[in-house]
Amino acid sequence: EMPILWHLMGYYADFGFSEFVLCLGYKSETVVDFFRKQNGELTQLPTKPELSNIHEFKGLINRNNCVVKLVDTGLEAMTGARLRKIQQLIGDETFMLSYGDGLSDVDLGKLVKHHQDNKKFLTVTGVRPPSRFGELQVDDTNNVTGFNEKPQASGGRISGGFFVCEPNVFDYLEPREDLVFEKEPIQKIVHESQMTMYPHDEFWQCMDTYRDWELLNQMFKSGKAPWVRS
Incomplete structure (x- = not known):
């Protein structure tokens, strides 16, 4: 069984996105050991400011040639701090961002086009997650008129991750280990009307x-x- 990160990177690679940076923390060496056992080449790269342990994997993921940088961003760093630390590896390019804890069949090509068309700093994929409970449909007298076992939620959307970011996003990241990307940085981006949502109604x-x-x-x-794309 392959870890979720492998499935996620394989999905991106199938759309032609083949360069990755993994922000590691707890049990980072376990992730490095996993890549060491894969069909490819693993090398240790020179240190950079705030990044003392960087490995690079070059090999196949889902039949695609990929380059994966494995970066130890620290045990205590929160999401915003981890993202800020890898700016030096990303540079001034548009980049995609995912938490690595979910899978989807979102069309990444259409997601990127939506981002480009809207010309915002940040795009998030908005999803309706599957409900954990059966949904009852009733009439005015409480007669059950329909029952749907664990349907997709019909309410508002939530962040499904699968972000597209302009390098401007880094301007919102203060040099703090406790910086949570989803709090102050995104709230400021939203306040400045620089965030858009790509709606996705299928699998997530x-x-x-x-x-x-x-x-x-x-x-x-x-x-x-x-x-899994055929």
């Missing part, structure tokens, strides 16, 4: 619990995983 599934892990593994083993 996070992996927050063991139940989620089991569900995603069952999908993959069944040969019907929506994130």
